[in-house]
Amino acid sequence: MTAPPTQARALLRHVLPWVAPVLLVLAWELLSRAELLSASLLPAPSRVCAAALASSRSGALWMHLGVSALRAYAGLVIGASLGLVLGLLSGLSRRMQLVLDGPLQMLRAIPALAVVPLIIVWFGLGETAKLSIVSVTVLFPVYLNTFYGVRSVDPQLIEMARVYKLRGAAFYREIVLPAALPSILVGLRFALGLSWLVLIVAETIGAERGLGYVAMTAREFMQMDVLVLTIVLWALLGKLSDYMARRVERWLLPWQPPSQRLGVE
């Protein structure tokens, strides 16, 4: 007997995403073993694993990850909250849009690296400097998507609300915020990814711990296995952020038809 097609399809759905990464790692390992890839250019996956194990056993890996996670998520909370408030303000009021949107669009164009010296001058080398870099970076995607979400509420629903006498707070609670929420979550998803990415910049500022710090020292001392390990960690963290964003979306948007959800499961 063959498996029922639905089961086969479910199996396929879980297996397919792993095909490319597994093949890549296998090829990489084989090429290293055959000494076609020089260990000083790119260490074999087994060596990277060994580095991971050693660092995990000593606890250093977890300590660095923990410090970075704290920075990433604290920065995310601050930046995303600010972005949400600013996005709501300029989405809901044309006047606020005139005041806020121009300056924010200009700020958005500035690369984080360019402001590092300023931030050091202002906030010194402590946590404030690192958090402010993360916060400012994640602010923009949340701001933009919140603004867009508020502005793109279905005009048909707005008319319906008028006929059904929905006004004031009830109007925002029942119509505007739920309508904007999918878009806000898209912003949050970007922000979640960015908060980890920008650590490489934030943790160049007088850091003695954290993923960015590890990557930087590995680069300076040519510890190729550690360097590759940090790259792999970033990839895994990105995947994890993505997964978290999707869970949050499922939880907050139970009303969305499956076809409208972000990505596939």
Next chain:
Amino acid sequence: MSSEARTVRGGAHIRVAGLHKQYGERRVLDDVQLELGAGEFVVLVGRSGTGKSTLLRILCGLEEPDAGVVSIRDPEAPHVSPEVRMVFQEPRLLPWRTVLRNVRIGGAPEERARELLTRVGLADRAHDYPHVLSGGQRQRVALARALVHEPKLMLFDEPFGALDALTRMEAQQLVESLWLRHGFSALLVTHDVEEAVLLADRVWVIEGGRIAQRVTLDLPRPRSRSHARIVEAREILLAAILGGASESASPAEPVSDVPVQGLLSGSIS
């Protein structure tokens, strides 16, 4: 009017005089006069772009007329402004609220909302989200939502236009039975002549921004589309509409009032 099935009366009385509405150069409503009696069901028919929807949108406050008087009054409660609700062509449900919460929009009590859902046959779907319902079911939710506050005037803007033929028939019957039961005044826009014959006490044909024809349909209710008098009324109404179209060439033509009852009783015996 044979109305033994009718339990409640008491819709709003509507009077509109000298109504004008213009979008840029285009005159959509041009000196519209009309009067709709309490509890009456009037169907507005006409080609696309003749101002039918604009008239409804003015009546429910979505648009302001350029000139004219609109009075919506409940003869039984003359000092309260009567509730007006509109059923749009699209159900316009909130996708993020369950069926029950959609019906309760604007603060209707849960019990009342459930009662209305039972009446439109969707009591068991109260906790579903709109996206799992069919088009016809969604429109029934929209009906329940409109009725939950006991409106005195119900406006229907081509409410069955997007439904398939079979679902449309069911929906038309449902609207008739709800109207018979609730006794609201109703103004329904359609371009389906059969729908007009099934639902209307009177049919107004709108043309060039004004009401060009008024046809009274004194037929028994509830109506069935296979009834000989219904079939006949449909022919007569169609002839009146098409005739009206040819007459519209001469603007001085007076508004005609065709009593279908008389014509029919003559031809049936």
